[in-house]
Amino acid sequence: MPFQPKFYSLTKGFSTLVLITMTGICPAQNPVADSVTRILSSHLADSAKVQSLFELGRKSWFGRNLENASYVLRESIALAEKTKYFTHQADAYNLLANIYLKQEEFDSTFLSLQKAMDQNNKAFLPFIHETYSRLYYQLGDYPSAFHYAQLSAAGYEKSADPNIQLLCIYPYLLAGDVLIKLRQDEKAFEYYQAAYKKALTASENWYIKNPIQKMADHFLSKNKFEKAKHLYDTIILIDRDAPSHEPILYSYEGLGRVAMKQNEFKNAIRLFRQALTYARYQHLSIDEENLYTQLGAALLADKQIDSARYYLNQAISGSTRNKSYNNLSRSYFYLSSLQEQQKDFQNAMLSYQLHKSYEDSILSIEKIRAVNHLEVLYQTRHKEEEIVSLQKAHLEKDFEIRRRNIYISIAFGLVLALAAIVLLLRHNFQNKQRLQSERVKQMEQQQQVVSLQSMINGQETERARIAKDLHDGLGGLFSTVKMYFSSLKHDAPELNHNELFQKSFELVDTASLEVRRIAHNMMPEVLMKLGLVDAVKDLCDNISAGKLLKVSLEAHGMSKRLNDSTEIMLFRIVQELLNNVIKHAHATEAIIQFIKENSRLSVIVEDNGQGFNTKEADLLKHAGIATIQSRVNYLNGKMTIDSQKNVGTTVMMDFLIHEE
Amino acid sequence: MISILVVDDHPLVHDGIKTMLKDEPSLRITGACKTAAETLSFLMDNEPDIILLDISLPDLDGLELCMKIRAKCHHPKIIGLTSTNEAGIITSLLQRGGNGYLLKNMERSELLEAIETVSKGKVYLSRAANEKILEQFQVPKSLATDDPLLTRREKEILHLLADGLKGPQIAEKLFLSPLTVETHRKNLFRKFNINSLQMLLRIARERNILP
Incomplete structure (x- = not known):
């Protein structure tokens, strides 16, 4: 590990301070930490900072610097969470998962992938599926790995972007690797070929190297050396234009293995050395140890014992550090055979035992891995179940709430409906009561009207009767007495000088005039005999004769007489109004107007007097309007008073006259 | 006898x-x-x-x-x-x-x-x-002519009708209810014994009630 593993455990808040201190101590050793600090303290927008950190993390990943990449990416993720800038978040989590996978931290890998999934970035799903596939491959769950590889490949293929479509090469290769593990070599080769065909569509040679290498490996395993060699050579040839790491390394290694199988040990040594140089140059530590072992084996085969021992020991120490048990087992196997050749049987025995034990440990590791995987699977499933049960509980709670809500709304609705019914009933009851009371009131009013009518009628009838009695009875008597007196005066002329007789004669005359006046006021004979218009005309003439007020009469459509009580009532109304004009208006002119058209009768009494405020109820009472109003009501008429100060008053009455 | x-x-x-x-x-x-x-x-x-x-x-x-x-x-x-x-x-x-x-x-x-x-x-x-x-015969009335006597309101409404106003507009202008205006209008028609506004206005002009 060439870079500071310390970064790994640094917390964010603390990191800046430590980083600065460390920068002071060893500035050349942590350029990435410097970059992070620079980015974080820069004046860039938060989104730009996240972007920069992410790019830095990716660069570190491509530079095979896992610790730095992990650190920078975690910084990037944290800042993105804080600033809600999630554009690269799925990508960052996925990269982090790949890093954890390389570091064989499977739990963290799972967690990171889960987080990547949580970003809900559909376009990024194939990337995540690819990582899942790698994870399951590493965990030895080949069916799952195969499933995710296929998902990922299908996802990439669906993309509209041809560059992303090309990425399906990698899940194809992964699927092939899985099939190799499942010992389905031919089927695996088909997947490699599919990857190869896809890679051919790319404009660059970059993509083609991996599929070719896989195909070469396949040919090598089938001992088709020429084909394998040709393909490895092709990769190396291509790589001159577009350098990459693994394919070229594996090609040298592959060529070396071909040479070994063809017993061309010197050639193999040369090729392995070349691969090793490449691995060292690219800091590919795991492959480095593997190459040490292979080189050791080749040297051993070439009888260069010391060199072989040196490389095998290098391989053993490196692999021990890396816990690469597979390589350790193989290295001890070669060392054992070397020691055997040296007749050092005791050490050979020991090495062999170590080889075996490591082989066992590989098995046990595999077992542990399997168990771990099962554990992880169990945990995952447990978590999934938990999630499901939580979701179920949530749903149930939701349902419960909804059900409660429904109950509440039903209850509320019922209460409302009940309230509405109660209100309606009450309203109805009140209405009924009001209606009843109104009906009673109406009846009372009707009764009042009827009684008023009969009272007025009775009054008028009585008046008419008394007036007639006064006229015909008392009036007749007085007239007759006067006639006798008159005859007596004729018979005895000397009575003309009798003062007592003269006084009696005058008094009888005055009494008869008085009776006539009273009778007339009670019920004008002209009203009874000739009707309303003539009676009113007489009235007008009588008033006008006084010289103070000239009253004119306008009558249109009144040739036909109305019924007696209506005429009496109208006469009384006009009489009353004229009394008001005389008493209060101080008018000099007045017009009384009867206009009848069909059943409509309009009666207007207008004066040019001082007028009054129609809103003053007192004045209305004072002016005796109330009496008039009641008479108008008796005839079912409508009266409007329109009065202007110093201009005059117009009293307007409208009646509907029902003629027999 | x-x-x-x-x-x-x-x-x-x-x-x-x-x-x-x-x-x-x-x-x-x-x-x-x-x-x-x-x-x-x-x-x-x-x-x-x-x-x-x-x-x-x-x-x-x-x-x-x-x-x-x-x-x-x-x-x-x-x-x-x-x-x-x-x-x-x-x-x-x-x-x-x-x-x-x-x-x-x-x-x-x-x-x-x-x-x-x-x-x-x-x-x-x-x-x-x-x-x-x-x-x-002491009543001053319009005995001299056959013209019907118009009330103050009727005169006002007649003038507004001559100005081209409609019932509701007149009601608004005189602060009267449209029904009242309608009654006055009908009364005017009845008084002159005609049944169209045009005739009413023509007669009113002929008799110098309207300018």
Whole structure:
């Protein structure tokens, strides 16, 4: 590990301070930490900072610097969470998962992938599926790995972007690797070929190297050396234009293995050395140890014992550090055979035992891995179940709430409906009561009207009767007495000088005039005999004769007489109004107007007097309007008073006259 | 020799008149009726020169009886006899064929004068009745013309109608209810006996009510 593993455990808040201190101590050793600090303290927008950190993390990943990449990416993720800038978040989590996978931290890998999934970035799903596939491959769950590889490949293929479509090469290769593990070599080769065909569509040679290498490996395993060699050579040839790491390394290694199988040990040594140089140059530590072992084996085969021992020991120490048990087992196997050749049987025995034990440990590791995987699977499933049960509980709670809500709304609705019914009933009851009371009131009013009518009628009838009695009875008597007196005066002329007789004669005359006046006021004979218009005309003439007020009469459509009580009532109304004009208006002119058209009768009494405020109820009472109003009501008429100060008053009455 | 019929439902009046005329040999009361029916049947067989007719009879109005008598015979002179002194009654009696009018509280001389006057074919009115009749002509009214008299409101509305305003606008302007304005408008139409606004305005201009 060439870079500071310390970064790994640094917390964010603390990191800046430590980083600065460390920068002071060893500035050349942590350029990435410097970059992070620079980015974080820069004046860039938060989104730009996240972007920069992410790019830095990716660069570190491509530079095979896992610790730095992990650190920078975690910084990037944290800042993105804080600033809600999630554009690269799925990508960052996925990269982090790949890093954890390389570091064989499977739990963290799972967690990171889960987080990547949580970003809900559909376009990024194939990337995540690819990582899942790698994870399951590493965990030895080949069916799952195969499933995710296929998902990922299908996802990439669906993309509209041809560059992303090309990425399906990698899940194809992964699927092939899985099939190799499942010992389905031919089927695996088909997947490699599919990857190869896809890679051919790319404009660059970059993509083609991996599929070719896989195909070469396949040919090598089938001992088709020429084909394998040709393909490895092709990769190396291509790589001159577009350098990459693994394919070229594996090609040298592959060529070396071909040479070994063809017993061309010197050639193999040369090729392995070349691969090793490449691995060292690219800091590919795991492959480095593997190459040490292979080189050791080749040297051993070439009888260069010391060199072989040196490389095998290098391989053993490196692999021990890396816990690469597979390589350790193989290295001890070669060392054992070397020691055997040296007749050092005791050490050979020991090495062999170590080889075996490591082989066992590989098995046990595999077992542990399997168990771990099962554990992880169990945990995952447990978590999934938990999630499901939580979701179920949530749903149930939701349902419960909804059900409660429904109950509440039903209850509320019922209460409302009940309230509405109660209100309606009450309203109805009140209405009924009001209606009843109104009906009673109406009846009372009707009764009042009827009684008023009969009272007025009775009054008028009585008046008419008394007036007639006064006229015909008392009036007749007085007239007759006067006639006798008159005859007596004729018979005895000397009575003309009798003062007592003269006084009696005058008094009888005055009494008869008085009776006539009273009778007339009670019920004008002209009203009874000739009707309303003539009676009113007489009235007008009588008033006008006084010289103070000239009253004119306008009558249109009144040739036909109305019924007696209506005429009496109208006469009384006009009489009353004229009394008001005389008493209060101080008018000099007045017009009384009867206009009848069909059943409509309009009666207007207008004066040019001082007028009054129609809103003053007192004045209305004072002016005796109330009496008039009641008479108008008796005839079912409508009266409007329109009065202007110093201009005059117009009293307007409208009646509907029902003629027999 | 003048024959007189007295029509009055009151027996005392008969006696009074008989008493007043007892010293006049040229005047003779030939009949006394208490009802209109009695009078009409009496007139089937008799033709008095003078009828003293009470206007208030129990079965028929005296004015109508006067009209019925006139329809039957033209000869008798009818003198209305009443205790009321109302111009309307007086004129309508004369219109129905009456020849004179006397108040019941007359003096003997008045009665004799009345009989003498109507006998000569002239109209006689008692002094009091005369005054009443004359009152009618003291009313300034538009007697000189046939134009109907317009109320103040009617004049205002007529002017506004001439200005082209509609009912509701006039109501708003005069602070009246539209119904009131409508009534005034209808009354105007009825007064001039026309049924369109155009005619109303034309007539009003012709008669100088409107400029």
